Amino acid sequence: MAPHPGIDTDAIKDKARKDLLDLLEGVRGKKNLVIEQSLAGPIGLFVKFSILQDYGIDKVFFLENDNLDASQKNVVFLASGEKANQCIAIAGQIKKLQQTSSIEHEISVIWVPRRTLVCNKILEEAGVLGDISVEALPLHFIPLDHDVLTLAYDDPFIDLYMRKDPTSIFLAAQALMPIQHKYGLFPRIIGKGDNARRLMELLLRMRSEAAADENAAISRRGMMPSASIESLIIIDREADMATPLLTQLTYEGLIDEMFGIKNNQAEIDTSIIGQAPGQQPKAQSGAPQQQSLKRKIQLDSSDKLYDQLRDANFAIVGPLLNKVARRLAGEYESRHGAKSTSELREFVNKLPGYQAEQQSLKTHTNLTEEALKYTQTDIFNRILEVQQNLVSGSDPSSQHDTIEELIARDLPLTTILRLLCLESTISGGLRPKDLDNFKRQILHAYGYQHLLTLHNLEKMGLLVARTAANPFYIPVGGGGASESKITNYNALRKSLRLIVDEVNEQDPNDIAYVYSGYAPLSVRLVQAIIQKQELLTLTRGLSADAPSTSSAATGWQGFEDVLKSVKGETFNRIQKGDEAAVKARHMLTGSGKEKTVVVMFLGGITRTEIAALRFVGKKLEGRKKVIICTTGVIGGKEVVGAAIEKGDFGRG
DSSP, X not given: OOOOXXXXXXXXXXXXXXXXXXXXXXXXSOEEEEEOHHHHHHHHTTOOHHHHHHTTEEEEEEGGGOOOOSSOSEEEEEEETTOHHHHHHHHHHHHHHHHHOSSOOXXXXXXXSOOOHHXXXXXXXXXOGGGEEEEEOOXXXXXXXXXXXXXXXXXXXXXXXXXXXXXXXXXXXHHHHHHHHHHOBOSEEEXXXXXXXXXXXXXXXXXXXXXHOTTOOOOGGGGSBOSSEEEEEEEEGGGGXXXXXXXXXXXXXXXXXXXXXXXXXXXXXXXXXXXXXXXXXXXXXXXXXXXXXXXXXXXXXXXXHHHXXXXXXXXXXXXXXXXXHHHHHHHXXXXXXXXXXHHHHHHHHHHHHXXXXXXXXXXXHHHHHHHHHHHTSHXXXXXXXXXXXXXXXXXXXXXXXXXXXXXXXXXXXXHHHHHHHHHHHHHTSXXXXXXXXXXXXXXXXXXXXXXXXXXXXXXXXSSOBOOTTOGGGSOTTGGGXXXXXXXXXXXXXXXXXXXXXXXXXXXXXXXXXXXXXXXXXXXXXXXXXXXXXXXXXHHHOOOTTSOOOOHHHHTTTTOHHHHTTSBBOEEEEEOOOOHHHHHHHHHHHOSOSOEXXXXXXXXXXXXXXXXXXXHHHHHTTTXXXXXXXXXXXXXXXXXXXXXXXXXXXXXX
16 A cells, blocks of 8 residues: 555545535435534535535524524534533523424434533433434544644633633544544654643553554554654643734734634625625615625635735735736736737636736735734834833833833723733743732723633733742753743743844744744744754754754754743653564655654644744755644634633723
């Protein structure tokens, strides 16, 4: 059998689509679909509504709206099996349907990604379990793009760090296991962080269970180290909480900051980007339009222009768009030079492509103009200045006057909390006196319900008081500890060169371009494994001509002391198979081919970190391919938004 190529994300998407459609096909005839709202977006990434209609779906209802009608005999519920509140809602709607409808309905429940004992118990206690058919849809990783896989799980960051619920670790292990079954074991599992270690241990346990289970659908290939995958790198979000708190400065990151991107879509006001192609604005007679409509736009690599722009620093997006506009104008004008009918036919065939590119150019030009207005405001620049001063090591107390002024100007609470949490994370906490002062100002300005918000942030370790016993005071390498209870950014700033003063945003040569001078610590940790020689050259001035070593064979070597300043456990585990079989496979496949490195971000990854990892991947092109896996895509709003109390008890 020919060796498997690198991880095929399209195959993962195709399998997810087939699994869902097979379950729907099993329910014969027309049917109504009741879907959990948070699952609609992820499922929309691999199957369109028109395809669902071909498989008998008549109407789609959101579970949260509780508005299911009795128009079809067959009803299918699709919801997360991990959440008790969704199980309770489904049980309630089934009972309501049974009591109010004159039709005897056939009801099916599909749990994603698995059927749980809790949901079974809830349905049983509601008295409906015996009347329904229950299935599971093993939907684990969903491709956001050809190199990014995310879990189909809502709020993994809140669950893991605020509620201390390890479900997302288990689901991540379940998602990674099929990759091992298909392509072979990860030859080496390397990582940083306590949760990352738990994930590694779960993978080892699942491997042992699969080996012991004679009925397990696992090939011999799955029990040997992979010939196409070099290693699995697991980074716990807790190891670097500062990065997601910063304002993202890539084009995609800035759109996420301004409008929010979810499941590769952003909802933008039509006053900014105009109506959809072919759709005319409705004529208003009499009263002016009271509110403008929003339009969803697709943001992924299917849009060739967006694919060029998304990972670029926003500062160079304008010139890039200008270049594309000039090229398109030149190509369009070339029709006048067509002398023969064949040349004219060739132009006509290309016309739909030109028109699609022209529409994309118009959309992104409008978005860029809006982003330019946003980045040129005094508020944006004051916030950015505070952030850059904090990460560069300036005295944190020198930023307090600016933060107090922003509170007085009634900026959104998430903006204020991001700055305070950033200071706390980088400086090992705020001075108790300063922390009490900011807490008082927040309660007076935004309401006393935020006592709960402040408590949640403290629980997550994002906004804490600095104490004399804080490990922040232990110098790097001091105390001989093998792990740190806190990430010491002051030590890491120099040892991993997190601040790069001269950044070429036009033609970047370092990942620091994504934050205009700050290199994300999380990605530096990945570089310490897969770009070891380059990072040693950058941080310690070692000769680039020094003999390089295979990163898979050396793990964290060369950075052991540095890792003592990063929060959480450090590990480097080798997975072995039958030695004779491994040698035989290496003789057949050779070792010169491009290997895949799987990077797993547990707790979430930002769009700027994705851009930085893609930059690293381009540098390694031909030798290594980087596949990014994550529990979810997050930003600063999601990090602090997880803690914000939504109830309103009045403002002070």
